[in-house]
């Protein structure tokens with residue numbers, strides 16, 4: 001039996017010898033590489049925190065001492081040490097353990113926290129709670145990545161943490177472990193990154209200090225006293241060689257930098273920090289992918305979150321496919337070549353959002369602002385006001401954080417900024433925090449903003465170019481970036497700004513049966529549903545609205561000539577396109593039943609995108625089943641002849657909305 005199998009909870013670590021702990025670290029790495037090579041997931045980040053997480057769990061008492069991770073993707077080691085070695089191979093799969101901390105899984109998991117830069121706020125709140133409740137024997141530990149530290153929330157929290165009592169009985173035990181591997185996906189950017197790099201002490205400083213310490217400690221009587229006196233010089237010397245003002249200027253005690261792969265050194269620093277009893281920063285230098293050569297050698301992002309790969313070579317096991325993200329990437333480069341005013345902004349995700357080719361060709365027109373979506377949006381407004389057309393690429397779920405900047409900094413100022421929301425809709429393995437399901441609902445209320453949902457790569461390019469022509473309002477293009485780019489859905493006719501994708505066949509019982517408004521990625525499912533319903537004699541017209549805000553007036557005219565309007569969207573049903581369409585038809589006096597299908601307003605657990613969409617009925621089969629039941633209900637209400645006894649009732653999952 002290996003060591004890892006004997007560690008069922010963190011306290012089992014404290015009985016292990018140094019040799020057993022080293023063996024344990026090696027076993028943990030093997031389990032992570034072997035598992036992630038099959039399931040995909042966050043490899044580089046977790047290989048980099050093996051020794052760090054072991055040390056944290058040996059010095060602190062989880063869960064009484066909350067251990068928080070920012071970003072939460074670096075919690076695989078924590079999971080293995082807190083009773084989830086069994087079942088770890090189910091990570092990120094439907095019904096398996098989550099790839100992020102999850103309160104449902106373990107009391108050791110406090111916050112899910114995969115939206116970066118939030119952990120220090122949680123930590124500040126917890127530390128204050130412990131102080132108010134007099135629980136002075138509890139310490140909050142926040143393991144924060146250098147990338148996460150580039151997010152504004154982190155500095156709001158640090159301002160508050162530093163503003164609290166740093167000494168005396170009221171100080172709040174809070175240890176901030178900076179997991180500094182110098183990277184987000186790519187190298188971390190900005191002044192903070194430069195400062196952190198500067199804190200990687202000049203080796204001469206440590207060597208000089210060691211020599212002085214060893215020499216003086218060998219000098220009887222006078223030596224140790226002199227060393228202590230010199231200790232006061234230490235800070236001056238360190239500042240001289242490794243200016244570390246930032247944290248200490250904030251009034252925060254700083255320990256480090258510590259070798260983040262030397263477990264005992266980290267334990268020593270953490271014990272020091274714990275003993276201090278107030279807010280302390282322990283700065284650990286780690287390497288993303290440490291201990292697995294293929295990740296270390298990967299200069300792109302040290303295998304941050306690779307798809308399945310060969311554990312021996314590190315090579316992907318599936319052939320790379322062209323996706324909608326690639327289509328956007330090409331469209332952006334084309335636009336950059338045609339227009340000097342087009343510039344690109346990323347929030348530390350240059351690669352994943354497809355902006356790298358643009359950055360390679362136009363390095364002076366591409367800006368990585370760090371994990372700072374709010375700054376990305378507001379600085380883009382500034383660019384738009386001064387003659388540029390910025391393209392801001394952000395995963396849909398991460399735009400939530402910049403809603404106010406889109407509303408007040410962009411839309412209020414009629415700033416021509418184009419937001420490209422990749423990973424829109426159900427994403428899958430990253431679970432509830434990552435589904436891009438809220439953008440269409442929250443952006444519906446932004447005055448003047450225009451939003452498009454391309455159904456395939458061709459439409460993505462076309463609508464992106466249309467967006468670049470809008471200079472007096474923010475525009476948004478949203479799509480599920482990982483979807484293949486070769487699944488084109490052809491239009492048979494364009495009416496106004498909408499595309500007709502299918503019409504009832506000649507043998508449909510009633511040509512004006514159903515108008516199915518298929519939004520963006522739902523186009524293929526809509527056409528499939530129409531074919532299934534056609535076979536039942538139900539005539540369906542499938543229309544792709546293309547621009548979903550504002551909706552095209554052509555939809556109103558189309559609705560007038562149908563008995564039933566149905567909408568389907570890979571986005572939140574609440575406040576989504578369907579509900580806006582129902583309101584539009586009502587406002588236009590079109591009294592036709594409208595039934596809307598989308599993602600229900602609840603947190604959707606992780607799984608594969610396709611299996612989650614199927615579960616939600618957002619497939620051709622699912623939509624056909626629901627619409628069939630709705631038409632049957634209409635028929636029975638009107639007593640018309642096209643009744644089919646076998647049409648099932650709409651399922652409870654799809655609480656439909658009917659115009660009043």
Ligand SMILES: Cc1ncc(C[n+]2csc(CCOP(=O)(O)OP(=O)(O)O)c2C)c(N)n1
Pocket residue numbers: 045070071073074114115116117144145146147148149179181183184185288304347348349371373398401
């Ligand atoms: C608000 C937000 N924006 C973007 C992301 C996407 N993202 C996931 S991990 C990551 C990089 C995190 O870097 P760091 O905190 O240094 O952790 P590391 O991966 O280096 O361990 C980013 C940008 C996110 N999780 N949250």
Ligand SMILES: CC(=O)[C@@H](O)[C@H](O)COP(=O)(O)O
Pocket residue numbers: 071073114305352423427430
């Ligand atoms: C932790 C995080 O937010 C990202 O790493 C996310 O996992 C990216 O997912 P994709 O694989 O969709 O790029």
Ligand SMILES: [Mg+2]
Pocket residue numbers: 145146147179180181182183184188
């Ligand atoms: Mg990092």
